[in-house]
Amino acid sequence: MTLAIETEQLTKRFGSVTAINDLSLSVPSGTVYGYLGPNGAGKSTTIDILLDLVRPSEGTARVFGYDTQASPIAAREHIGVLLDGFKPYPAVTGREHVELAATARGVSTDPATVLARVGLEDAADQLAGEYSKGMTKRLGLAMALVGGPDLLILDEPSTGLDPHGIVMMREIIRTEVDRGATVFFSSHLLDQVEAVADRVAIINDGSLLVEDSVESLKSGLEDETTVKIRIEDPASEQLRELQTNTDSLETVNSVRIDGRTLIARCRSQAATATVVSAVEESQATIDTYEVEQPSLEDIFKTHTDGDE
Incomplete structure (x- = not known):
């Protein structure tokens, strides 16, 4: 089984605070993997380590076999990412943002086609500073999709989206998996994760509590x-x-x-x-x-x- 993401005994300390504690994850390629936990559980720190924005105190993280510390550029070449705090350049249009993403990834793309996928075809030449919160989220997703990455890392992707946008997000996730991509999906909207996830990991206080398919986790519950x-x-x-x-x-x-x-x-x-x-x-x-x-x-x- 090919693993899109693998962490082994991953630990990250910020001074006296342990954000990630001995975390071992296995994310199979071609799946939607829901990554859940309360606020402060360590989800964002995990993503930062996968993107080599933060270095772990101990342990390793790999993306399609590439160590994110030893080979960060090779690992990033496989990743399209939408972070929860994504903010566009206010004086740059949506079309130009997609073009910038294509240049950064070294690929050619049709911005109009990508923006149409996320429902921004009519706002392609509008300045991103004029976008609503939901439009901004859609733009971030469009940039993540550029080049057809092998792995999509989506951090709270439904935040700010209206019901129509949430349905769109689900459809895109399933389409991406159908073409062979892996989606690593961090969210507090549990019903949204349940609607698309194949496997789920739940962490708390930086430690992995459970990792399994949604159906297996459900079948393991008693009194419910x-x-x-x-x-x-x-x-x-x-x-x-x-x-x-x-x-x-x-x-x-x-x-x-x-x-x-x-x-x-x-x-x-x-x-x-x-x-x-x-x-x-x-x-x-x-x-x-x-x-x-x-x-x-x-x-x-x-x-x-x-x-x-």
Whole structure:
């Protein structure tokens, strides 16, 4: 398996503060890799090391096999990057920014085509200083796409984008992966990561807490598959009896009543069917019911204790 990014025992200290602690990551080529953690967890420091903007105190980082300290130029040749703090030159147009990016990468490109991909075709000759926050983010993404890099590093790419822009971002990410690129995607918008990521790493206090596919992480959660059953015109005593009977099921961890809705937290998705059957057998009339699967946010909270 080819690795787009590999870090081994990566550590970075700023004085007495350890920003990254013994961090080992493996990012397979051709995947979307979500990199998550609370504020101050070490995400930006990791990206800075990959770009050789910061040197590690210990350990190594490699991009497609190139050590980012020993061969930083060779590593950067594979990377297109959109940093969270990207700011364009205010007196330069969008078209000129893309041309500058092409010159820096030593490639030829059609600025109009690149800007059209990010929805800036009508603002190509507008000064970047007149761009909105969302347009600025789109421009940064356009510059990152120049030359078709093997690795896209996107730091909080959805910040400042409207819903249409977020959909555009997702589509571009999937298109880039389809052509063979790797996307390393750092974000606090967990639903956005879940929508596109193949694998996820969660870090906190500079240390790796978990790294796996989203589906594997979900399947590893207990007490997170919930069924909500809304009862049609129940009597209060009927609800109490339903709660007692459901709570006695071995496959159920907890049950509560909210209005006329019974909410059961189950040990597995299959267990929710047992709860629905028990309610039906009680002669209660089910109005509606829904099953909630664990989300990436649940996983994040489980591993970070809800830190922000």
